[in-house]
Amino acid sequence: MNDKIISIKDLDLSNKKVFIRCDFNVPQDEFLNITDDRRIRSVIPTLRYCLDNNCSVILASHLGRPKEINSKYSLEPVAKRLSRLLNKEVLMAKDVIGQDAKNKANNLKPTEILLLENLRFEKGETKNDEHLAKELASMVDVYINDAFGVCHRGHASVEAITHFFDIEHRAAGFLLLKEIEFSHNLIKHPARPFVAVVGGSKVSGKLQALTNLISKVDKLIIGGGMAFTFLKAKGVDIGNSLLEEDLIEEAKNILTRGKELGVKIYLPVDVGVALSCTQDAIMKYVPIQEIPSGWMGLDIGPASVRLFKEAFADAQTIWWNGPMGVFELDKFSKGSIKMSHYISETYATTVVGGGDTADVVARSGDTDEFTFISTGGGASLELIEGKELPGVKPLRIKVNE
Ligand code: AMP
Numbered sequence: 253m254n255d256k257i258i259s260i261k262d263l264d265l266s267n268k269k270v271f272i273r274c275d276f277n278v279p280q281d282e283f284l285n286i287t288d289d290r291r292i293r294s295v296i297p298t299l300r301y302c303l304d305n306n307c308s309v310i311l312a313s314h315l316g317r318p319k320e321i322n323s324k325y326s327l328e329p330v331a332k333r334l335s336r337l338l339n340k341e342v343l344m345a346k347d348v349i350g351q352d353a354k355n356k357a358n359n360l361k362p363t364e365i366l367l368l369e370n371l372r373f374e375k376g377e378t379k380n381d382e383h384l385a386k387e388l389a390s391m392v393d394v395y396i397n398d399a400f401g402v403c404h405r406g407h408a409s410v411e412a413i414t415h416f417f418d419i420e421h422r423a424a425g426f427l428l429l430k431e432i433e434f435s436h437n438l439i440k441h442p443a444r445p446f447v448a449v450v451g452g453s454k455v456s457g458k459l460q461a462l463t464n465l466i467s468k469v470d471k472l473i474i475g476g477g478m479a480f481t482f483l484k485a486k487g488v489d490i491g492n493s494l495l496e497e498d499l500i501e502e503a504k505n506i507l508t509r510g511k512e513l514g515v516k517i518y519l520p521v522d523v524g525v526a527l528s529c530t531q532d533a534i535m536k537y538v539p540i541q542e543i544p545s546g547w548m549g550l551d552i553g554p555a556s557v558r559l560f561k562e563a564f565a566d567a568q569t570i571w572w573n574g575p576m577g578v579f580e581l582d583k584f585s586k587g588s589i590k591m592s593h594y595i596s597e598t599y600a601t602t603v604v605g606g607g608d609t610a611d612v613v614a615r616s617g618d619t620d621e622f623t624f625i626s627t628g629g630g631a632s633l634e635l636i637e638g639k640e641l642p643g644v645k646p647l648r649i650k651v652n653e
Contacts, residue, residue, distance in 0.1 A: 255648050257432060258423040260298060260396055265305040267362060271392040272298060272425060273409050275401035275627060276313035276330045284324070286333050288614065291401070293337060294627050298398045298425035299365070308360040310391055312348070312409055313399065314372040321373045331367045342367055348374045349387040357391040377408045385412035398425025400432075401606070401628030403643030414646035424647050427627065432644060434624050435635040438603055443568035444470055447600075449560070449591065451476025452574030452608065455499045460637040461573070466509050471516045471567070473560050475552045475576035475587065479520050482507065483540060491525065491543040518563050522553030524577065524584060531581050551577025552587035561594045570595050573605030573633060575612050589616045596621035605632040 274295045279287045286292075295311075302309050311334075318325040328344055335342040343366045345353035356366050371377045376384035385408040389395065395417045397403070402410055414422050424432070448469045450458055455478045466472065474482055477494035484490050485503040510517045523540055525547040526533035537553040538544070552560075556576075564570055572595055576587040589612065595602055596618040604610055604622055607629020613619055626632040631641060 253650050253652060256651050257429060257644065257647050258419055258649055259429055260301060260423045260425050263394060263420060263423050265302060265307055265394060267306050268394045269310070269357075269360065269392040270302050270307045270394045270396055271310045271312065271388065271413075272302070272396045273399045273402075273413075274311050274313045275399035276311075276327060277315050277401060278330065280329065284329055286329055289333050289337070290610075290625075291627055292330060292334055294427045295398050295425070296337065298396060298427060299338070301426070302396075303363050303365075306362045307394075308362050309365045310357055310360065310368065311342075311365065312368040312371055312388065314377065314402070314407075314409075315370050316372075318370060318372050325370050325372070327367055327370050334365075334367070338365075340365065345369055349384065354391070371407075371409050374408075378405075379408070380406045380412045381408045382412050382415070384408040386416060389413050389416035393421060395422040396425045397423075397643055397647060398427045399643070400428050400626070400631055402631070403428070403628070403641040404631040404634045404639075406642040410643040411646065419649055422647060424644070428644070430624075431626055431628065431632070432635070434603060434626070435632060438569065438571055439468060439636065439638075442468070443601060445567050446569040447471040447473065447564045447567040447571075449473040449475070449564075449570060449572040449595065450574050451478065451576045451588075453477040453494060455481045455496050455503060458574065458633065459499065459502060461633055462506055464636060464638045466506055466515055467513060469515060471518065471563055472510060473518045473563060475520055475556070475560070475591070476574050478574070479552075480549060482519055486519070488540050489543060489545075490540075490549065491545055491547045493523075493525075493543065493549040516563070518560060520549075520552045520556040521559055522555040523549035524551035524553055524587070525549050526583075529578055529581070529584075531583050533583070535583055550581075551584040552591075557587055557590045557594070560591065564595065564598055564600065567598055567600040569603075570598060570600045571603045571605065571636070573607075573609055573629075573636070575608050579608070579612050579615070585612075585615070588612045592616035592618045605629060605636070607632075
């Protein structure tokens with residue numbers, strides 16, 4: 253007995269009214285212009301498939317973290333962008349389950365698209381509220397989840413809503429299926445050598461992932477702020493660099509476990525240091541043995557970049573999650589940008605775990621060079637940690653194969 257995720261392809265969709273939970277949580281500038289529409293474009297295959305099946309389609313998503321109804325968090329700009337990408341009208345509801353949404357949903361004709369307002373304008377969304385879920389479900393015949401980025405959250409439009417559809421009327425969309433398949437293959441059948449490149453601010457945020465990965469990878473490269481807890485565990489004087497004192501023991505355990513398993517672990521050998529984390533700070537590169545007291549490491553140095561490049565020269569699979577430095581400031585972004593270039597230049601299957609790392613790759617101009625860039629940082633990390641996502645669990649069924 254195996255299990256599988258119910259695919260949108262398994263359902264009879266023709267002429268149905270379909271609800272698609274999307275992840276339209278896109279970045280916007282101060283004028284509310286969408287600065288990166290990758291998440292909107294990612295849902296288009298599922299959307300087109302529904303339209304080709306003569307469905308009327310209701311789309312829903314959250315955007316940001318509004319505490320109450322606030323026009324700043326309206327999905328109106330998303331409706332406009334989607335309409336432009338599809339070259340087709342996208343109707344916009346003024347609310348989520350209010351009169352306007354219900355009227356428009358009722359009158360929706362085959363091949364028409366309606367986008368509901370920000371799901372988080374309803375307090376019940378983050379509380380996995382059954383009433384909200386029921387109201388949303390009552391608008392349609394079929395539920396499709398294509399919002400990988402929120403599948404690690406038990407929210408009403410992700411989890412509770414699935415209670416109102418049987419297995420012939422609920423499924424995963426193409427984006428969600430692709431995300432799950434990539435993570436699954438990565439962990440279960442990676443082409444070897446398999447190299448994980450992990451960075452970002454904290455060990456605590458990625459401890460579970462590191463613990464799970466250590467028995468699966470051939471090489472582990474650790475950069476970013478979290479590297480300093482490991483360096484400290486090895487007795488290096490790290491100055492004022494980011495340190496999680498209470499995790500030094502855990503860091504030691506990971507290093508020891510790596511040694512036992514024959515996993516090659518790489519840490520930075522030099523760092524860009526500054527007295528403050530600001531763009532105008534004076535910065536210099538020093539070997540890690542020479543971090544001056546009072547200074548902090550904010551990027552990996554050129555020798556580390558070179559070393560890491562050597563380490564993934566023979567890689568067949570590379571998974572990358574977490575920047576190598578404070579990439580938001582140009583001054584400390586060089587290590588991350590170089591890593592993006594070098595990883596994308598390999599002939600390995602290259603997978604980026606979303607979030608900040610996807611931003612680094614986009615800023616480096618390498619997006620098209622990677623095999624797969626996940627649309628969900630948190631969700632992708634939880635999959636690597638080996639967890640079952642609350643949004644995916646209800647879409648899984650047992651099959652005889
Ligand atoms: P995370 O959310 O844990 O993946 O961390 C991403 C954040 O880590 C980014 O905002 C980076 O600015 C930050 N970061 C990366 N390297 C460092 C460092 N050396 N010191 C402090 N913060 C860092």
